[in-house]
Amino acid sequence: MSAIWLRMKGYRILARNYRVRGGELDIVAGKGNTLIFVEVKYRKTARFGKADEFVDERKQKKLKLAAKFYMAEKRLNPEHQNYRFDVVAIDRFRLRHIKNAFS
Secondary structure, three states: OHHHHHHHOOOEEEEEEEEEOOEEEEEEEEEOOEEEEEEEEEEOOOOOOOHHHHOOHHHHHHHHHHHHHHHHHOOOOOOOOEEEEEEEEEEOOEEEEEEEEEO
């Protein structure tokens, strides 16, 4: 669902469920000259918090590590590549796209 929504917004989906030891990227997308690593979080209820609140510092470290592996595998130099980390938070039926959620 999130990948379809991103595609409708003009993003190119480059990879889904990219896994490396110690981390996973839900979606890797591109838009313009920017590479976007997207974490998707879904919560059926807000009982324990909003979906985006579950992308804590520990999760961010894992995402950054997985992104480094992805860029190394694709021979992309992080110093010369525009990239960012987005979160697609789905709280029951509400989808929010948080661009540049962390750096």
